[in-house]
Amino acid sequence: MTQPQYPSSDTQWPRWEVFKQDAPNRPHQAVGSVHAGDPQHALLTARNVFVRRPAAVSLWCVREDDILTATPEELTTNFALLDTPGEAGTYHVGVKRTNKRSMTFVDLSGTVQASGSGDALRQAQVMHPDVLAWMVFPETAVVRTDEDPGTVESWFAPAKDKTYKQQQHYGVIGRHVGELKRAGLMPGRAASEEGA
Amino acid sequence: MTHPTPAQTGITPGETAEQHAHFEARIARGEKIEAGDWMPAEYRRQLIRMISQHAHSEVVGMLPEGEWITRAPSLRRKTILMAKVQDEAGHGQYLYHAAETLGATREDMLQALLSGKAKYSSIFNYPTHSWADVGMIGWLVDGAAIKNQTMLAGCSYGPYSRAMVRICSEETFHHKQGKEMIVAYAQGTPQQRAMAQDALNRWWWPAMMMLGPHDADSPNSGVLTRWGIKLKSNDEVRQEFINEHVPELLEAGLTIPDPDLHQDEHGNWRHGPIHWDEFWAVIRGEQGLNKERLGARQAAHDDGAWVRDALQAYTDRQRAVAAD
Numbered sequence: 478m479t480q481p482q483y484p485s486s487d488t489q490w491p492r493w494e495v496f497k498q499d500a501p502n503r504p505h506q507a508v509g510s511v512h513a514g515d516p517q518h519a520l521l522t523a524r525n526v527f528v529r530r531p532a533a534v535s536l537w538c539v540r541e542d543d544i545l546t547a548t549p550e551e552l553t554t555n556f557a558l559l560d561t562p563g564e565a566g567t568y569h570v571g572v573k574r575t576n577k578r579s580m581t582f583v584d585l586s587g588t589v590q591a592s593g594s595g596d597a598l599r600q601a602q603v604m605h606p607d608v609l610a611w612m613v614f615p616e617t618a619v620v621r622t623d624e625d626p627g628t629v630e631s632w633f634a635p636a637k638d639k640t641y642k643q644q645q646h647y648g649v650i651g652r653h654v655g656e657l658k659r660a661g662l663m664p665g666r667a668a669s670e671e672g673a
Numbered sequence: 674m675t676h677p678t679p680a681q682t683g684i685t686p687g688e689t690a691e692q693h694a695h696f697e698a699r700i701a702r703g704e705k706i707e708a709g710d711w712m713p714a715e716y717r718r719q720l721i722r723m724i725s726q727h728a729h730s731e732v733v734g735m736l737p738e739g740e741w742i743t744r745a746p747s748l749r750r751k752t753i754l755m756a757k758v759q760d761e762a763g764h765g766q767y768l769y770h771a772a773e774t775l776g777a778t779r780e781d782m783l784q785a786l787l788s789g790k791a792k793y794s795s796i797f798n799y800p801t802h803s804w805a806d807v808g809m810i811g812w813l814v815d816g817a818a819i820k821n822q823t824m825l826a827g828c829s830y831g832p833y834s835r836a837m838v839r840i841c842s843e844e845t846f847h848h849k850q851g852k853e854m855i856v857a858y859a860q861g862t863p864q865q866r867a868m869a870q871d872a873l874n875r876w877w878w879p880a881m882m883m884l885g886p887h888d889a890d891s892p893n894s895g896v897l898t899r900w901g902i903k904l905k906s907n908d909e910v911r912q913e914f915i916n917e918h919v920p921e922l923l924e925a926g927l928t929i930p931d932p933d934l935h936q937d938e939h940g941n942w943r944h945g946p947i948h949w950d951e952f953w954a955v956i957r958g959e960q961g962l963n964k965e966r967l968g969a970r971q972a973a974h975d976d977g978a979w980v981r982d983a984l985q986a987y988t989d990r991q992r993a994v995a996a997d
Contacts, residue, residue, distance in 0.1 A: 509836070550711065580836075641850070
């Protein structure tokens with residue numbers, strides 16, 4: 478892949494999509510992105526931005542240029558996405574399953590062997606025909622935190638002790654809010670978004 | 674005779690009625706619009722404007738409170754304030770990401786902030802005079818922000834909605850730590866009570882104003898509502914904010930600086946007239962600390978240049994080594 482040149486410190490670095498795993502045996506989920514010059518910088522920035530609270534055991538970062546994303550609507554007008562070139566090998570597949578209120582985009586759901594990005598997208602579409610978005614990227618593009626207990630401890634444990642960041646740490650005054658809600662003076666979530 | 678602009682109709686030349694009907698039907702079904710989907714150019718423009726302003730507000734919002742970190746009265750309060758300011762930086766990052774999915778670049782957005790072209794919430798141009806302001810900002814300003822952001826968490830654009838859900842879950846801590854602090858001072862010594870009351874006197878009206886102009890004077894609301902970006906009007910969100918906060922402030926023993934404030938027969942708290950001249954003067958930077966805030970942001974940007982240069986040099990070196 479070609480590396481753009483950046484003439485000054487005021488020009489942005491490449492964007493990396495960040496995937497966070499909340500607990501062992503849970504899928505990595507796309508949480509957002511960071512800008513970084515190199516893989517280590519990307520992982521450190523991802524931790525600072527997305528792991529200021531507990532619940533993380535692993536972070537992955539993938540350069541935006543290495544990711545192919547599509548929605549069903551996009552594929553109705555842009556078939557060429559299925560011909561996107563790329564190296565042959567193992568590809569990760571992420572899918573978005575619901576429109577419910579959420580703080581994550583796709584869940585990574587497994588891998589496929591593909592001849593390129595477009596082929597991986599085609600396979601993802603066959604495996605998961607009824608989802609709201611697909612994402613694929615090659616395994617070789619992933620940079621990740623180490624899985625050994627020492628790394629997990631030093632990277633992710635400090636957030637656990639900072640209980641003052643949790644709202645449960647503070648007492649509640651004003652029980653009236655519940656009463657207001659019942660009286661219809663404090664509308665909560667729209668009914669269509671309940672249950673997320 | 675003048676033709677209506679895209680900002681009024683939502684339709685940009687080149688877009689068809691069919692495209693708009695399909696798009697609006699998706700929103701009516703409660704679907705989220707994702708980055709690759711077709712969307713009206715005006716939807717994209719309005720979202721970039723709103724999300725980048727929102728991101729700038731998070732970033733500038735670090736300044737009034739950051740000034741107080743070194744003067745926090747205890748280690749506990751200091752760690753809380755540091756975590757809160759750090760959160761605001763993170764929230765700016767989430768939001769810049771959401772705007773980037775629409776094609777805006779980080780560089781352009783930062784430039785628009787530093788040049789004064791882009792706006793941020795007027796609330797951050799007010800000075801923080803005492804330590805109690807830190808608590809009152811948490812209680813009122815973050816309280817008002819949460820009301821607005823909870824609404825936006827349900828908006829039709831997927832990346833913005835997801836950033837809002839993440840922000841709201843963290844922002845609740847900001848609100849509660851402020852409330853806890855002010856309640857403690859309101860029950861404390863006469864000096865502490867006076868400090869809490871003084872902070873309320875200065876922050877009440879700015880917090881009311883930060884939820885935006887009255888519905889009748891809100892120029893962008895039409896298409897924003899139609900396209901599921903704003904699910905409630907400014908006045909509705911303001912009413913929710915008042916209904917939640919007035920009883921709690923009164924319960925804490927504080928006096929709200931609005932002689933006309935009263936509860937109507939439906940149980941809604943009704944406020945007196947708002948002085949919008951001040952709001953617009955602060956937005957335009959004629960009043961308040963706009964110059965100082967942008968100066969501090971520019972200084973932070975300039976002072977951080979060596980870090981960016983060092984990281985770039987490391988990146989270049991790694992690449993050169995890899996190429997050998």
